[in-house]
Amino acid sequence: MIRFALRRLGLLIPTLFGISILVFALMHLVPGDPAALVGVDSDGAVSANVDASAQVAGFRERYLFDLPLWKQYLHYVGPFNLSDDGHPWFGGSGEDRWNGLLALDFGREFLRPQVDVGSELWRRLSITLPLTAMALLLAYLISIPLGIYSAVRAGSLFDKTSALVVFALYALPTFWIGLLLQMSFGRTGLDSLPTLGLASPDAMDLDTGARVLDRLAHLVLPVLTYALGCLAYLSRQVRSGMLEVIGAEYVRTARAKGLPEFNVISKHAFRNSLLPLITLFGAVLPSLVGGSIVVETIFDIPGMGLYVYESLLRREYNAIMAAVLIGAVMTVVGMLTSDLLYAWLDPRIRLEGGSSDA
Amino acid sequence: MVRTFFAALGLALPVGALVFLSGFGTTLQSEPNGEPKGAAATSEHPFGPGAVPFDDFRESVEGSSKPVRGGRLVVHIPSRPLHLNHVIEAGADARRILEEVHARLVERNMETWELEPSLAESIEVFDRLNFLPSKGGSASSVYGREVYGSHAKFAWLPIEWSLPDDPSSSEETPPTISFFNDGDYESVDSASVFLFRLRQDALWHDGHRFDAGDVIFTLDTYLNPAVQSEHARHLFQQIRSYEALDAYTVRVEFEQSYFMSLDIFEDDFAILPSHIFNLADEDNPHFDSEATDAERAEFIHSNSANVNWVGLGPYRVTEFSDQHIEAERFDNYFDKQDAGWVDEIRWRIIPDDNAAKQALLAGEIDFFGRLRSRELLGEFTAQEAFAEQFDKGFYYSPQMNFIAWNQRRALFRDVRVRQALAHSFDWQEFIDTIGSEMGEAVTATWYRFSPAYDAELERFPFDLDRAEELLAESGWFDRDGDGVIDKDGERFEFEYLFNKNDATMRLVGQKLKENLERIGIVMNMAERDFAAKQALVGERNFDAAAGSWILGPETDPVGLWHSKGADVERSFNQSGYRDERSDQLIEDIQGELDDNRRIPLYHELQARIYEAQPMMFGCVFPVKFAVSKRVRGVQRFFLDPGYSLRRWFILPKAEKR
Amino acid sequence: MSSLLCVQDLVVRLGSSSSSANSGAAVVDGASLRLEPGEALALVGESGCGKSTLLAALVDLLPPTMRRTSGEVRFDNRDLTLLDPKVRRRTLGREIGVVFQEPTRSLNPVLSIGEQVAEVLRCHLGLAKRAAWTRSVELLDEVGIEQPDLRARNFPHQLSGGMNQRVAIAIAIACSPRLLLVDEPTTALDVTVQKEILELFRRLRADHEMALLFVSHDLAVVQDHVDRACVMYAGRIVESAPVRELFEHPQHPYTRGLLDCRPSRGEPHQRLFEIGGTVPTVGSVPTGCGFHPRCDYREARCAEELPTCESERAARSVACFYPLDDSGLREASTEGGPE
Numbered sequence A: 001m002i003r004f005a006l007r008r009l010g011l012l013i014p015t016l017f018g019i020s021i022l023v024f025a026l027m028h029l030v031p032g033d034p035a036a037l038v039g040v041d042s043d044g045a046v047s048a049n050v051d052a053s054a055q056v057a058g059f060r061e062r063y064l065f066d067l068p069l070w071k072q073y074l075h076y077v078g079p080f081n082l083s084d085d086g087h088p089w090f091g092g093s094g095e096d097r098w099n100g101l102l103a104l105d106f107g108r109e110f111l112r113p114q115v116d117v118g119s120e121l122w123r124r125l126s127i128t129l130p131l132t133a134m135a136l137l138l139a140y141l142i143s144i145p146l147g148i149y150s151a152v153r154a155g156s157l158f159d160k161t162s163a164l165v166v167f168a169l170y171a172l173p174t175f176w177i178g179l180l181l182q183m184s185f186g187r188t189g190l191d192s193l194p195t196l197g198l199a200s201p202d203a204m205d206l207d208t209g210a211r212v213l214d215r216l217a218h219l220v221l222p223v224l225t226y227a228l229g230c231l232a233y234l235s236r237q238v239r240s241g242m243l244e245v246i247g248a249e250y251v252r253t254a255r256a257k258g259l260p261e262f263n264v265i266s267k268h269a270f271r272n273s274l275l276p277l278i279t280l281f282g283a284v285l286p287s288l289v290g291g292s293i294v295v296e297t298i299f300d301i302p303g304m305g306l307y308v309y310e311s312l313l314r315r316e317y318n319a320i321m322a323a324v325l326i327g328a329v330m331t332v333v334g335m336l337t338s339d340l341l342y343a344w345l346d347p348r349i350r351l352e353g354g355s356s357d358a
Numbered sequence B: 001m002v003r004t005f006f007a008a009l010g011l012a013l014p015v016g017a018l019v020f021l022s023g024f025g026t027t028l029q030s031e032p033n034g035e036p037k038g039a040a041a042t043s044e045h046p047f048g049p050g051a052v053p054f055d056d057f058r059e060s061v062e063g064s065s066k067p068v069r070g071g072r073l074v075v076h077i078p079s080r081p082l083h084l085n086h087v088i089e090a091g092a093d094a095r096r097i098l099e100e101v102h103a104r105l106v107e108r109n110m111e112t113w114e115l116e117p118s119l120a121e122s123i124e125v126f127d128r129l130n131f132l133p134s135k136g137g138s139a140s141s142v143y144g145r146e147v148y149g150s151h152a153k154f155a156w157l158p159i160e161w162s163l164p165d166d167p168s169s170s171e172e173t174p175p176t177i178s179f180f181n182d183g184d185y186e187s188v189d190s191a192s193v194f195l196f197r198l199r200q201d202a203l204w205h206d207g208h209r210f211d212a213g214d215v216i217f218t219l220d221t222y223l224n225p226a227v228q229s230e231h232a233r234h235l236f237q238q239i240r241s242y243e244a245l246d247a248y249t250v251r252v253e254f255e256q257s258y259f260m261s262l263d264i265f266e267d268d269f270a271i272l273p274s275h276i277f278n279l280a281d282e283d284n285p286h287f288d289s290e291a292t293d294a295e296r297a298e299f300i301h302s303n304s305a306n307v308n309w310v311g312l313g314p315y316r317v318t319e320f321s322d323q324h325i326e327a328e329r330f331d332n333y334f335d336k337q338d339a340g341w342v343d344e345i346r347w348r349i350i351p352d353d354n355a356a357k358q359a360l361l362a363g364e365i366d367f368f369g370r371l372r373s374r375e376l377l378g379e380f381t382a383q384e385a386f387a388e389q390f391d392k393g394f395y396y397s398p399q400m401n402f403i404a405w406n407q408r409r410a411l412f413r414d415v416r417v418r419q420a421l422a423h424s425f426d427w428q429e430f431i432d433t434i435g436s437e438m439g440e441a442v443t444a445t446w447y448r449f450s451p452a453y454d455a456e457l458e459r460f461p462f463d464l465d466r467a468e469e470l471l472a473e474s475g476w477f478d479r480d481g482d483g484v485i486d487k488d489g490e491r492f493e494f495e496y497l498f499n500k501n502d503a504t505m506r507l508v509g510q511k512l513k514e515n516l517e518r519i520g521i522v523m524n525m526a527e528r529d530f531a532a533k534q535a536l537v538g539e540r541n542f543d544a545a546a547g548s549w550i551l552g553p554e555t556d557p558v559g560l561w562h563s564k565g566a567d568v569e570r571s572f573n574q575s576g577y578r579d580e581r582s583d584q585l586i587e588d589i590q591g592e593l594d595d596n597r598r599i600p601l602y603h604e605l606q607a608r609i610y611e612a613q614p615m616m617f618g619c620v621f622p623v624k625f626a627v628s629k630r631v632r633g634v635q636r637f638f639l640d641p642g643y644s645l646r647r648w649f650i651l652p653k654a655e656k657r
Numbered sequence C: 001m002s003s004l005l006c007v008q009d010l011v012v013r014l015g016s017s018s019s020s021a022n023s024g025a026a027v028v029d030g031a032s033l034r035l036e037p038g039e040a041l042a043l044v045g046e047s048g049c050g051k052s053t054l055l056a057a058l059v060d061l062l063p064p065t066m067r068r069t070s071g072e073v074r075f076d077n078r079d080l081t082l083l084d085p086k087v088r089r090r091t092l093g094r095e096i097g098v099v100f101q102e103p104t105r106s107l108n109p110v111l112s113i114g115e116q117v118a119e120v121l122r123c124h125l126g127l128a129k130r131a132a133w134t135r136s137v138e139l140l141d142e143v144g145i146e147q148p149d150l151r152a153r154n155f156p157h158q159l160s161g162g163m164n165q166r167v168a169i170a171i172a173i174a175c176s177p178r179l180l181l182v183d184e185p186t187t188a189l190d191v192t193v194q195k196e197i198l199e200l201f202r203r204l205r206a207d208h209e210m211a212l213l214f215v216s217h218d219l220a221v222v223q224d225h226v227d228r229a230c231v232m233y234a235g236r237i238v239e240s241a242p243v244r245e246l247f248e249h250p251q252h253p254y255t256r257g258l259l260d261c262r263p264s265r266g267e268p269h270q271r272l273f274e275i276g277g278t279v280p281t282v283g284s285v286p287t288g289c290g291f292h293p294r295c296d297y298r299e300a301r302c303a304e305e306l307p308t309c310e311s312e313r314a315a316r317s318v319a320c321f322y323p324l325d326d327s328g329l330r331e332a333s334t335e336g337g338p339e
């Protein structure tokens, strides 16, 4: 299994390069220069006294945008300067502090040149990760029992009402759920929970305990919104997986053994119904780091989702590349994890073969 | 306007040279007793330059209007500024913040719209004109000297004159002096020299003393080709030379007299602290005398002080986070008269308007400037949660929206076609429905309420019949009976490019599309995100493109309308407008230093451009705001940013929250 | 002394438990049978006749698409369906062991076989984890699995069908039940394994003193291992008799047909005789005697009236209006066979 994991991780590197080439090309093919955003207000009005042609030309020269794409890519990947007047290899000459992706240098943003993309990503992750992790945990914690119970009591009143509620949640856009929660729990409603941001503006003045409480209070509504958003899908998935398994022969055997019903469901049925759920795990991991644009917008949380969104709007190529690469790593790791989990839960699957049939 | 009473020789000569000596106007400054005083002058237009009363938009004003110190102000801004270093970026939100956390060599008086000395305690301007006698003889030079001082606002003096010892005497009626007779001389060239005498009591927020080195370093930075400052570099490239004469005197010499040469030291000149940003400054801990241009640029770009701003304003930035930017009162601010009342200002960043309105109703913000007309007049502001806590109002800011027609494309080459398009949209109706009757349709790309704008100029009325007539005249009518007009076998069909987040221009497009359909024109909506739209427009790869301009109190029309930009990729002459007379007018405006004399030039230019319809001129909507009842001292200015936070104070009884 | 298991007029119909009482086609239609302690009974019939369904109904583990609509199943004089769920659970697995058809599918693929045996022991006998494991290894040994201590750690997919069958049996007998229900334990196994499994049952019965209900579609296979046999056709039990008598003197024309289908010794896989026509599917069982379209001996009455077994208590009973006599002939056959 370790060999399998290593081999899979080994595949990661060519995969990443493939993805980086693809995204790099796509990104640069989409029209638009980061420089176009200089002197623009939040509604897209442009300062009439800006010298846009000089600004864009300066940008393009500074960031080598006028080189052929393959040269730009090589420059991005490593410290290969392939501009006509530059040295083939350089670094430390003062002309360009770029170390390249190979040196794990994600570069800086163009419009906020004080921002190092790597550390910014890290900062955003540290905001998004706890939120999405809590939300997904909550979603799983609710949807698993809910799905199981609905499956066990398929056709019952409980099953029907929960199906109704779940479908309503599914149909409601996350945006609405968020706003509804804000209105019901915010100042204009019950006034019991903060509705914006991750901390009170004055959180710095609080002592540690109060600050933790403050942070948790701020997390409630976003986490709930996010969780409710995936709840519907997850619980339906659990229910259908469970329904499939509950009619299986071995579950009947378990009943015939006279095992307690809880045991039958949790040990014999659930563990098998988990198998299709595990495939989902490959998708869960990237979404952990991806965050949610909608939730982050409504609750004003500067997480990964918004960062990627803003970067796309601003054509912050370095930020986009870094985010995509992290997303790709997470996807590959997620798939690997789901394969490993699969193998752990389902002894029929062997991983030593190298290629996975999971 | 900028230098109202400045009558430079360049203009004075042809009409019989007149030179003024003038002391000017009252200033609005808080008197030492703390009672703010408005300027006395009245203006022609309610939204133009002139005195601005306090809290006049409120329905009722309770409590004292005597300002008090203390409290915290929370002001909403709609997007996270990239940073506060204005040299490398020129975003509107950063500017609003810099207004309070930074100071400039000259500041604009938001009531009179005049520039006033600030960090530069006084400015002496030498406008040199070289004359060539028309009857023969040798060339000679005459210098005009203009002084912007803290007491005598400015004065125009022949070179041999000096500032009177007693400043108050300059308030008398200026003498009129005739130099020359008409036709004796013709001007051959002109140049301006600025002598900035800096205040010696200004401190950076970290306690470092401000001096000429900072000004020189900032000029260096704007002109350093490796620095990301191209957006403003062209302004400073007009400078022939600059030097520090001593620690507190900077001399700047322009190539030519230029009507906005002082203005660029206001809006576009953000002074950087040399001891923080300058690698070649010995006070910089990273001092490196050998640093190349690129290294110096890199040091500026990646400097953390871009966000942890060290400025010169009455407020000092203490926190720059994702949620808010916070500043506290800086006690060492040099202008004790206008040093701010509240202890803290917090700019609360909430990009999503719905979320921001939630926060507003929750009482978390004191000022919100993104109400919609319908909200201003309707239920939103009528609800108790709002009405109890807030007053509402509006102000205009120099902006306008438009649809540029790409004249490089055959479809839009004929002026009759463009005029027909102008007849095809009812801006007044649009303003009445969308803007709830708040807004003004415009006919120029300069600020609707500035003296440069000719409000008398008649708009092409909404008249589809006339539009059809004009189209038919230019050969466009429906020959094949398919309901779409055609010419030379081509159908009249074009794409309307707009920013997908721009709800206003989307609506304009939808309505225009309907109207055009009725006269047999097919318009297809093409939405793109901002950067893509801007790129397509920049490459001139568009038919019609919607946009909006942020203007100044006065904007040099050269960028938008001079033919030299028509063939330059990404220049703001998007439609490819070229007209010799207009070029001449623009050049005349640039060289005309008398504010009043520029007005007829602007008016003529306005009429010419409007007649040619290179773009469909749109409208300007007012900014609709909500401001907390606990905040007082609020004036609505009709220039960006529309308000001056340092004048606001918080009613003592309401302060505790 | 009452019977260990007594089934009376059991009807199982298609449809979920919420459907109305008599809706849905009958899969098992009025089956009655009884089983004395220690007795071995075979339930035989063609594929699809409802044997497995009957077996599932006995332990109240019908699939959700079927439900019992009438009749009684009494184990130890108690009706399992009416029992408190807790009591019923204590009965199942402990007093009644069940081996369902298709052992591989009835074993949990994600649990080791040792665990699957041990869990019954822990549940019913209260053995501790380790003791349960040790005992389960013994049980695996007992059912003839070699190297049981190693095999216990294997998963079902790692074992052959025969092995899994043994594991299923080990599970069923783990608590030495008084009644063992086995569903086609020898089908799909090759002959030697079949023999071994059958031998296993014999041995187990001898050792554990349990009653056995053996479901099979092949009478011949079970004849040496059971005391009595019931023949099932289209959801009904048509004949029930001590196995030897049944073999020698089948009374029901269908039983006769089944016996004639037996492969002869020389040619084991060749059918000598086929019953003409097709087995009726659920819901299309003809009126009257379900067998009449295929019966060589039918009379007009057969299509209208339903023949019933006289009594399930009798040593021998048959549901036919015109049962065959000992010579295997009917007294008076006036009509020919089916078309």
Ligand SMILES: Nc1ncnc2c1ncn2[C@@H]1O[C@H](COP(=O)(O)OP(=O)(O)OP(=O)(O)O)[C@@H](O)[C@H]1O
Pocket (backbone or CB within 6 Å): C014, C027, C045, C046, C047, C048, C049, C050, C051, C052, C053, C054, C063, C065, C066, C101, C217, C281, C282
């Ligand atoms: N879950 C189910 N839902 C509906 N019908 C079923 C179901 N299981 C079996 N049946 C049908 O019920 C009838 C009886 O099936 P059952 O499995 O009891 O037959 P069997 O005698 O055991 O046959 P086999 O020898 O093939 O095991 C068959 O016609 C079958 O198609």
Ligand code: SF4
Pocket (backbone or CB within 6 Å): C252, C253, C254, C289, C290, C291, C292, C293, C295, C296, C297, C298, C299, C302, C307, C319, C320, C321, C322, C323
């Ligand atoms: S009842 Fe009639 S049809 Fe049925 S088996 Fe007997 S003889 Fe044949």
Ligand SMILES: [Mg+2]
Pocket (backbone or CB within 6 Å): C051, C052, C053, C101, C183, C184
């Ligand atoms: Mg069966």
